[in-house]
Amino acid sequence: MGQEPVVHAYFAPGACSRVMLHALEEAGLAFEGHPLALMRGEQKSPEYLAINPKGKVPALVVDGDLLTENGAIAWYLANRFPEAGMLPGLDDPVTAAQALGDLIWCGGTLHPIVRRMMRPALFNESDPDGTRALAAAELGVTARDLDARLEGQDWWYGDTWSLVDTYVAWAFSIAAICGFPLSEYPNLASHTKRLSEKETFKRVVAREKEAVATHDIPLPPGASL
Structure with missing residues (x-):
C-alpha cells in the first residue's frame, strides 16, 4: 500500500467548502482541518494569502501541492478515490x-x-x-x-x-x-x-459546528448550521 498523503483542508463553516469536506469524508481520507472566519476577513489575511493567493475557500493542500476551486477539488478527489463513487462514470x-x-x-x-x-x-x-x-x-x-x-x-x-x-x-x-x-x-x-x-454529511456539519464553537467563528446574519 502507498503512503497516505498529508492533507490540509482550509474551510469556512457553512460556506461552499462544505462540498470539499463532504468529499474528504466520503473518501475516508485523514486530513487536518483549518477553519477560517469569513466574517472576520481571515480569508484575506497575509497568513492565508501565503497559502492561497486567491483569498477564497476552499483550499486543499495535498503533499504540499495547492488545489483551489470547489469543482476542481471535487473532481480531483473523485478521480483519486474512484472506489468512493463520488461522481458517476469516471471511466467513460x-x-x-x-x-x-x-x-x-x-x-x-x-x-x-x-x-x-x-x-x-x-x-x-x-x-x-x-x-x-x-x-x-x-x-x-x-x-x-x-x-x-x-x-x-x-x-x-x-x-x-x-x-x-x-x-x-x-x-x-x-x-x-x-x-x-x-x-x-x-x-x-x-x-x-x-x-x-x-451519515457522512452529518459528520461534516458536526465538524463545522465544532469549528464555530472552538474558534468563536461568527456566521452571516440569519445563517445557521
Whole structure:
C-alpha cells in the first residue's frame, strides 16, 4: 500500500467548502482541518494569502501541492478515490465530462446566483434589495427546472448520490436562509433534507459546528448550521 498523503483542508463553516469536506469524508481520507472566519476577513489575511493567493475557500493542500476551486477539488478527489463513487462514470470520457460540466455549472452559475442573494451589497451598494430580488427571480427559474429533474428520483443522477448533490443542496440551503421559498419546490426540498440525513454529511456539519464553537467563528446574519 502507498503512503497516505498529508492533507490540509482550509474551510469556512457553512460556506461552499462544505462540498470539499463532504468529499474528504466520503473518501475516508485523514486530513487536518483549518477553519477560517469569513466574517472576520481571515480569508484575506497575509497568513492565508501565503497559502492561497486567491483569498477564497476552499483550499486543499495535498503533499504540499495547492488545489483551489470547489469543482476542481471535487473532481480531483473523485478521480483519486474512484472506489468512493463520488461522481458517476469516471471511466467513460463522455459521462465523466458531463459530470465535470455539472460541477462547473454549480460553481459558475448556481453559486453566483446564491451569492448575490446572500451578499447583495457586494454587487450593488446602492440597491442591494433589488439585486437580491433579481437573483431570487433567476433562482426561481432554475429551481423550477431542477425540481422537475428530481421528480421520481432521489439524487441528481438518479438513485446514486454524488458531489453534485452536495453542491446543489448547499446552494439551496443558503438561498432558503435568504428567504427563498424552497418549500414551493417539494422535490428540491426533499433532496436537501435527504442529504442532511446522510451519515457522512452529518459528520461534516458536526465538524463545522465544532469549528464555530472552538474558534468563536461568527456566521452571516440569519445563517445557521
